Amino acid sequence: MKWLLRSKIVYLVCLLICLGGFFFALSKQQNLSRELSRREQHTRLSTEQLQKLAQTITVKISASELLGSGTLLKRQGQIYTVLTNAHVLRAAKPPYQIQTPDGRIYQANVLPVAKLQQDDLAVLQFRSPDIVYPVANLSDLSNLRVGDEVFVGGFIADLGHQNQSNLTKTQFIFTSGKVTLLLDKALEQGYQIGYTNDVRKGMSGAPLLNIHGEVVGINSLHKDPLWETPEVYQDGSQPEAYLQELITRSSMAVPVKSVNSYQY
Known part of the structure; x- marks a missing residue:
């Protein structure tokens, strides 16, 4: 047994x-x-597809003239939310206007999102009762690696041409490059993604896209600034010397978070 x-x-x-x-x-x-x-599901898009996508989700932000670019973040009914840089809005006093890819102009309201006080980000909203616009798909830093290709499309002032209203015309610029650094913690103003793309004045607030057409950041600073100042992390510490040099030689973006992070 x-x-x-x-x-x-x-x-x-x-x-x-x-x-x-x-x-x-x-x-x-x-x-x-x-x-x-x-x-x-995350298939790689061609450069042409990425450029067309960037043009459909990027808007112009202006007061009396072009201030910068913005990213169509989300739609809720007739209300659209746009993400841009805070320094774009500091360039002029309100009221601000948003021009969508189809050329229509809307009055914009600025939302006081408390969560963004430490970052160079600002949120605007406008109402479109009869036109539906595409909005961005977001992705976080976990899906990004140094060496990955990234793309920026935004508006710059075309100083060589002026319209009958004596306002400077704009043109859409699309650039490609590669990620140079992904900082473990954010610098002051929230900058954390560095890349080789050549960006110009007016492209601040434009979406930084990965090869899948997802927005991973908001383009904020161009590389090689005229005045070099030591960068500081948000906790008050400073990056090491080799990182300081790499930051200076890189365009910089604030990473995006979930859509809910930008709700008021």
Whole structure:
């Protein structure tokens, strides 16, 4: 009887080990399938596709003249939310206007989002009762690596041409480059992503896109500023010397978070 009982116990132990191995293999296969499915959904877009996408989600922000660019963040009914840099709005007093990709001009309201006080970001809203505009898809820093290709499309002043109202015309500029640094913690004003893209005045507030067409940041600073000042982290410490040099030689962006982070 003892031998029979011992045999049953050994059999049950072996059965449990086999079942455990089976479920582990099944779980691993399911995780692999999910990962492959995720990669299929995040297909790489061509440069032409990325440029067209950038043009559909980028707006002009102006007062009496072009102040900068903005990113169509979300739509809720007839209300659209636009994300830009705080320094764009500091360039002129309100009221501000938003010009959408179809050329229509809307009056903009600035939202006092408390969560953004430490970052060079600002949120505006406008109402479009009859036109539906595409909005951005967001992605965080976890999906970005140094060396990844990134793209910026924004508006600059075309100083060589003026219209009949004596206002400077603008043109849409699209640039490509690669990520040079991803800081572990944010600098003052929230800058954390560095890249090689050549950006110009007026492109502040434009979306920084990855190869999948997702917005990973808001373009904020151009590289090689005229006045070099040591960068400081938000906690008051300073980056090491080699990072300081790399920051200076890089255009910089504030990373985006979830849409809910920009709600008032």
